[in-house]
Amino acid sequence: MNTIEFEHGSFSVPVEIVAAGLDIEVELVRPLMHQNKITSLCERGVGEDAGRFRLTFFHADQLFHLVVEGEGRIVKISTKERDPRGRPPTY
Numbered sequence: 001m002n003t004i005e006f007e008h009g010s011f012s013v014p015v016e017i018v019a020a021g022l023d024i025e026v027e028l029v030r031p032l033m034h035q036n037k038i039t040s041l042c043e044r045g046v047g048e049d050a051g052r053f054r055l056t057f058f059h060a061d062q063l064f065h066l067v068v069e070g071e072g073r074i075v076k077i078s079t080k081e082r083d084p085r086g087r088p089p090t091y
Contacts, residue, residue, distance in 0.1 A: 004055075004072040011042060011055060013066070018057055021064030021079060032059065 005012040015029040022029075022038065032038040038059045045052035052075060057064040067076040 004066070004068055004074065006068075006070060006072045011053070011068070011072070013055065013057075017066070018064070021066070021077065022057060022059045022062050023079075024059065 004014070004017070015026055018038070019026040019029050024032070029038065038057060040058070041056045043054045043056070045054070051070050053068050053070070055066040055068060061081050063080040065076070065078045065080070066074055068074050
């Protein structure tokens with residue numbers, strides 16, 4: 001698997017990882033991001049999760065989560081479907 005880079009306070013996630021997590025073609029990732037049809041969120045861990053980050057990618061009804069350590073090592077990968085009623089996901 002490709003590496004996730006963390007530099008100057010932001011992550012760089014290879015499109016191959018995003019495409020695999022959202023189950024879409026690699027060549028669709030960048031255009032969908034430019035159209036805001038793939039969005040992302042980065043959350044910093046606190047307490048026992050300090051030093052870790054959860055990166056979430058949203059597309060249509062899919063959520064793709066990566067939990068990474070500060071140096072970019074992937075600790076956990078998961079996918080979920082969004083709640084059709086718009087409720088926030090539970091972890």
